[in-house]
Amino acid sequence: MTLRHSSLVNGSFEHAVSVFDRGFFYGDGVFRTMQVRNGLPVNWPFHYQKLVADCAAIGIVCPSAELLIHDLSILFPIHELDEQTAWVAKIIVTRGEGARGYAPPAVTVPTRVLIKSPMPVYAKMHYTEGVRIHVCETTLARQPKLAGIKHLNRLENVLARMEWRDESIFDGLLLDDQGNVIECTMSNLFARFGQQLITPDLTQCGVAGITRQHILGLGKLLGLEVRVGQVALDKLLQADEVLICNSLFGVFQVTGMADIVWDRQALASKIRKLITHD
Amino acid sequence: MTLRHSSLVNGSFEHAVSVFDRGFFYGDGVFRTMQVRNGLPVNWPFHYQKLVADCAAIGIVCPSAELLIHDLSILFPIHELDEQTAWVAKIIVTRGEGARGYAPPAVTVPTRVLIKSPMPVYAKMHYTEGVRIHVCETTLARQPKLAGIKHLNRLENVLARMEWRDESIFDGLLLDDQGNVIECTMSNLFARFGQQLITPDLTQCGVAGITRQHILGLGKLLGLEVRVGQVALDKLLQADEVLICNSLFGVFQVTGMADIVWDRQALASKIRKLITHD
Numbered sequence: 001m002t003l004r005h006s007s008l009v010n011g012s013f014e015h016a017v018s019v020f021d022r023g024f025f026y027g028d029g030v031f032r033t034m035q036v037r038n039g040l041p042v043n044w045p046f047h048y049q050k051l052v053a054d055c056a057a058i059g060i061v062c063p064s065a066e067l068l069i070h071d072l073s074i075l076f077p078i079h080e081l082d083e084q085t086a087w088v089a090k091i092i093v094t095r096g097e098g099a100r101g102y103a104p105p106a107v108t109v110p111t112r113v114l115i116k117s118p119m120p121v122y123a124k125m126h127y128t129e130g131v132r133i134h135v136c137e138t139t140l141a142r143q144p145k146l147a148g149i150k151h152l153n154r155l156e157n158v159l160a161r162m163e164w165r166d167e168s169i170f171d172g173l174l175l176d177d178q179g180n181v182i183e184c185t186m187s188n189l190f191a192r193f194g195q196q197l198i199t200p201d202l203t204q205c206g207v208a209g210i211t212r213q214h215i216l217g218l219g220k221l222l223g224l225e226v227r228v229g230q231v232a233l234d235k236l237l238q239a240d241e242v243l244i245c246n247s248l249f250g251v252f253q254v255t256g257m258a259d260i261v262w263d264r265q266a267l268a269s270k271i272r273k274l275i276t277h278d
Numbered sequence: 279m280t281l282r283h284s285s286l287v288n289g290s291f292e293h294a295v296s297v298f299d300r301g302f303f304y305g306d307g308v309f310r311t312m313q314v315r316n317g318l319p320v321n322w323p324f325h326y327q328k329l330v331a332d333c334a335a336i337g338i339v340c341p342s343a344e345l346l347i348h349d350l351s352i353l354f355p356i357h358e359l360d361e362q363t364a365w366v367a368k369i370i371v372t373r374g375e376g377a378r379g380y381a382p383p384a385v386t387v388p389t390r391v392l393i394k395s396p397m398p399v400y401a402k403m404h405y406t407e408g409v410r411i412h413v414c415e416t417t418l419a420r421q422p423k424l425a426g427i428k429h430l431n432r433l434e435n436v437l438a439r440m441e442w443r444d445e446s447i448f449d450g451l452l453l454d455d456q457g458n459v460i461e462c463t464m465s466n467l468f469a470r471f472g473q474q475l476i477t478p479d480l481t482q483c484g485v486a487g488i489t490r491q492h493i494l495g496l497g498k499l500l501g502l503e504v505r506v507g508q509v510a511l512d513k514l515l516q517a518d519e520v521l522i523c524n525s526l527f528g529v530f531q532v533t534g535m536a537d538i539v540w541d542r543q544a545l546a547s548k549i550r551k552l553i554t555h556d
Binding site for chain 1: 285287292293294295296297298299300301302303304305306309311336337366368370373377378379380381382391393395416419420421423424429430431432433434435436437438439440455463464483
């Protein structure tokens, strides 16, 4: 795989976008990250639905599913892949090119970018022993107009991720400015209190991922009440189990956070079996 | 001027950046916008000082002044320009390229982009009669780690600017989520109450522009106490005069905002004479 063949811009083999693209000027766009197995983007309908919703939330007309699937078929040709190989597809959709100035042009043509990356290799220990997370000093600002959207304004995540270099730390916990737990830098979070599995409310900040959405529908199968709620940091420390999730690793249990240790339990692997095709 | 010659990327005539640039992925960078007159960037020392400070605030090593001045000399050759022609230079500095993921690579090489655009033509009426502004429904989120910095995460400004299309409206007033006046989408704001000229505090949100900084130092020359303070929207309505400023137009008086009308006064043109070289 050469760099030249690892990305498409508007359907062509390119690895560059215009400096006048509003995605570059202002982070004026959205993105998705998904697994591709055997040439097929895992959970595509949910990813596309979320991409359309995120585009709509900031007034971008999302490219059609047909166009994006065509792009995927070019960059992930089935005949080149074997069933053992997983890739990551990142789709970026921006408002398109514009002149200097915040006002979008009267007519904009969205830019679509597809990037192919190797699937991260997760340590076996993360599955068997769980993961450790860092409590970030960087907090998330409350912006209801952008909350939940996976947009390209991600400096908060970058600054939070720069807080640690210890490779034994898997992700960083993000709070809002009032001490409520929101998510981690690259994952959503669930906390179990007895029979209740709660994921933080994301109407003020955070990114509402599709794996979180998936898990929110699993209540009956898990024998738990799974719901959205407020989780202060103090409350999180009292949780029976803490889980994090995203589209690449699925679900991991959090077993360490600062001085706190949680016993290894079965929920993470149970959910992982329900939501993945492994 | 062709598109090909209107931008430099890392000192070369290019109009594209890598799709792997963190500026494109995450808005992980900062920018400046300035006038260029007769080949010279106006107020360059202040712009460069601010660029260095903004880079440092998010952990980017700013390219040297020598490099940036070299870029400017290529895109704005003195012999091609006459004294009547003004251009706009936009300098973007990002953290550079990276793989997928929020963690920056161990070694990053910042990307620098220089873009040449025509100077906007401001209506003569803006100088003689002042300008009208819209009160934006979009509010600014409070994020002390990013406040004041002219970074590339500008979706709030984009959404705010999309609120109006009426060409008689020059800019949009941005409040924080507590109803404090912060700035306009592309300018900073000052409000005069008697002998006090107050500009909003920008420690929680907003962009601290160099023209605002310049005006903050003019107190003695204006015979006013010029200072930073809190300005609630209710309080703004009681102001004797409201001014907005940026590096391109200098200073305009705001004479209309929703149903409010302010009488034309002399302060804007007085300050404009002090800070511009016209």
